[in-house]
Amino acid sequence: MAGMIKKDTPIHFALVGAGHIGGRHAQQMARCGILAAVADKVPEKAMVLAKTYSARAYHSLESLLASEKVEVVAICTPNHLHAEQSIQALDHNSHVLCEKPMCLESREAARMISAARKTGRHLFVVKQNRFNPPVQFLNQLLRDGRLGQIFSFQVNAIWNRPEKYYRDSDWHGKKELDGGILFTQFSHFMDLLRWMLGEVEAVTAFCGNFRLQGLVDGEDTGVALLRMKSGAIGTLYYTVNAYAKNMEGSLTIVAEKGTVKIGGQYLNELEYFSVEGMDSPPRYALRPANDYGYYTGSMSNHDQVYDELVKALRCEDFNLASAEEAAETVRLIEQIKSSLRGR
16 A cells, blocks of 8 residues: 555644534544644635644635645545545545545445555545444454354444434435435444444345434334344344434344343443353443534544554554445445335
8 A cells, every 4th residue: 555654754634524523533633643724615614623723724625635735634524425525535645534424325435445446545434433342342252253153133223313403404314415314324333233244135124204204305214124144134223213312322142152232322331241151341431422512423433543544554553444344334225225115
């Protein structure tokens, strides 16, 4: 991979998208290197964030790339822009860290991966829930074969998004712009399901829009029955209709040699654990969720994402989801969506 950065050389970052999540990226960029430039289609937002970090402000990615030479560009814009903006930055010979979801179609993912290979630059997609301690613990159990054959599983994502979330946005809830709640809210769950349990062989799914008609083009609730290529069967239940707040983000695995549930609001607690020959591990310290004011999101692990990104740029061993893995998440969502039947 071209573009190694030596340990004594500061990393220069650029940020596209100066919203809530962009601000979180800006903090980590300043911690790990130099935030050189910020772009946002709303010039005032770019200027405010840029001033905070003594960076330069731009009104578009195009104007930023025409004026700046940076090692890394972080894409924190609405979902439908991720593919084209990532490719633009890669073609500019910058490494790219793209917020989830990677993109909204598999063909876009293929173009992004092709651009990274052509330019010899890194393309990573933020999958910060992989760093939740209970998630890492369960994944290691699976990799070590401690659970034996996986019989069945259950994924629950019971969250809340108020009407204000959609009314105040020019892209949330619009099919062509955000792709739906599986992409916008629940792609982390799709990533973990695929990462831990492998490929899906068959899916039957149902959906409905019970509360957010006129605000969300697609469903606000869905259920799916999944059969994996391994033979394991399981269910996925996802909704943004939980009353008042996020209630649960969980993954339960029932296997030959154990039963484990990661739960809490954000896959951040080991709720129960019974594994052959093993004592229950100590309780994990809980990390705060990403706080966006009137709603919250997944665990705030962006510091670990950036630590691993720096390792990758310095050609050290690193632990980040690859672009190919992120593309598999897109394909899984496409599988589920192609099977959805409305009420």
